[in-house]
Amino acid sequence: MDLNYSPEDQAFRATVRTFLEANLPADLQHKVQRHLRLTRGDYVRWHKIVAKQGWAAPAWPVEYGGPGWNAVQRHIWEEECARAGTPPILPFGINMVAPVIMAFGNDEQKAHYLPRILHCDDWWCQGYSEPGSGSDLASLKTTAERQGDHYIVNGQKTWTTLGQHADMIFCLVRTDTSVRKQEGISFLLIDMKTPGITVRPIIMLDEDHEVNEVFFDNVKVPVTNLIGKENKGWTYAKYLLGHERTGIAAVGRSRKELHLLKRIAAKQMKKGKSLLEDPLFAAKVANLEIELMALETTVLRTISQEEHAPGPQASMLKVRGSEIQQWLTELMMEAVGPNALPFDPVYLSGERGHALSGDDDAAPLAGHYFNFRKTSIYGGSNEIQKNIITQMILGL
Structure with missing residues (x-):
C-alpha cells in the first residue's frame, strides 16, 4: 500500500480546501474550533451546504448520490473537514441506516428514504440500547407484535443521541420470543411523530441535553417499514455496527x-x-x-x-x-x-x-x-x- 499522496490526490485536496474556505460559515467554524455546543440548525445547515455540492455521502455509490470517491479521497475529505473545523455530518442517517437500506431494503424503501437522508430532509436517531441491554444488545426487550398490516411496538430505548431532534428512528425490536435471542429480532424504521412515542431527556454532567430515553406505548408501525425479513434484524444490526465502528x-x-x-x-x-x-x-x-x-x-x-x-x-x-x-x-x-x-x-x-x-x-x-x-x-x-x-x- 503506497502511503504517499499522488499529484491527483494533492489536486483533490486543493479542491476540497478551496470549497471549505468558500463555503464554511464563520460562525459554525468558530463553534467547532472552540468546542462550543452545536444546535440542530447548525448541523442541518452544514449538511445541506455539503449536499448541494454533492459531497454529503462520501462512501455512497454514485447510483444513490455519492460522489464516487476512492478511499484516499474520502480520507482527505475527512482530514480537511477536521482541519477547517466543520460540524460533523451526523452518522445516523448517512453512515449507519443508509448502508442497511442499500444492502437489505427494497426498491420502494431505497427510493423514499435515501434521497431524504442524503439531503437531510429527515433527521435520524438510533434505537438500539435499552436499560439492561447495551453491550449484550441481543437481550433487548422492546417488542413488535404483528397485527394485520402494522406492528404494535412497546418498550423503551435509552442513550438515544439527539433523539429530541429526530424525525425518524431505526429500531431493533423483538418479533419472536420463542427462539434463540439473536434469531427473534427485526429491524424497523419508525416515524418519531407517531402517537405513543415519548422522548425524555437525560441531562449529562455538563448540563447538556445530548441523549434521551425513548418510550413506545402501543406505537403502530406499518409493515412496509420493516427492513429485509422479519426475525433477521440481528444480521442487519451487525452490518450497521460495522459501519459505525469504522467511523468511530x-x-x-x-x-x-x-x-x-x-x-x-x-x-x-x-x-x-x-x-x-x-x-x-x-x-x-x-x-x-x-x-x-x-x-x-x-x-x-x-x-x-x-x-x-x-x-x-x-x-x-x-x-x-x-x-x-x-x-x-x-x-x-x-x-x-x-x-x-x-x-x-x-x-x-x-x-x-x-x-x-x-x-x-x-x-x-x-x-x-x-x-x-x-x-x-x-x-x-x-x-x-x-x-x-x-x-x-x-x-x-
Whole structure:
C-alpha cells in the first residue's frame, strides 16, 4: 500500500480546501474550533451546504448520490473537514441506516428514504440500547407484535443521541420470543411523530441535553417499514455496527485535537519553559502522535477494501480510535491543570464571546473530557470488541 499522496490526490485536496474556505460559515467554524455546543440548525445547515455540492455521502455509490470517491479521497475529505473545523455530518442517517437500506431494503424503501437522508430532509436517531441491554444488545426487550398490516411496538430505548431532534428512528425490536435471542429480532424504521412515542431527556454532567430515553406505548408501525425479513434484524444490526465502528476511528478529528493539544501545551509554562518542552509531557504527546499515525494507516487499509463489508478490522479501529480520543482529552486536562475546572455553560452555548476564566481553550475541556468517556462504550464496548477480535481472527 503506497502511503504517499499522488499529484491527483494533492489536486483533490486543493479542491476540497478551496470549497471549505468558500463555503464554511464563520460562525459554525468558530463553534467547532472552540468546542462550543452545536444546535440542530447548525448541523442541518452544514449538511445541506455539503449536499448541494454533492459531497454529503462520501462512501455512497454514485447510483444513490455519492460522489464516487476512492478511499484516499474520502480520507482527505475527512482530514480537511477536521482541519477547517466543520460540524460533523451526523452518522445516523448517512453512515449507519443508509448502508442497511442499500444492502437489505427494497426498491420502494431505497427510493423514499435515501434521497431524504442524503439531503437531510429527515433527521435520524438510533434505537438500539435499552436499560439492561447495551453491550449484550441481543437481550433487548422492546417488542413488535404483528397485527394485520402494522406492528404494535412497546418498550423503551435509552442513550438515544439527539433523539429530541429526530424525525425518524431505526429500531431493533423483538418479533419472536420463542427462539434463540439473536434469531427473534427485526429491524424497523419508525416515524418519531407517531402517537405513543415519548422522548425524555437525560441531562449529562455538563448540563447538556445530548441523549434521551425513548418510550413506545402501543406505537403502530406499518409493515412496509420493516427492513429485509422479519426475525433477521440481528444480521442487519451487525452490518450497521460495522459501519459505525469504522467511523468511530475519526482520524481527522483526532488530528485536529492533537494540534489543539500542542497549542494548549505550548502556552503552559513550567520552570521558564513551555510544557511542550518538558521531556515527560513531550514523550506522552509523541507517543500519542505515533499511535494516531498507525491508526490512520489501518483506517486507509480497511476502507480501501471497498468490496468487503466491515469485519473484525472495524472492531480494531473502534477500540484504538476511541482510546486515542480519550488520551487526547486526558492530556489536555493534564496540560491546563486547575484551569479546566471552571464550568461555564453560558460560554459553551455560544451566548458569550469569551469564557469567564479568560482562557477560551481551557473552558470546554472538562466537559469534553467527561463526554469522551462514552467513546469506549458506545458502538459496542471496547471489552466486547476485543472478544469479537479474538473470536474472528484468532478463532478462540
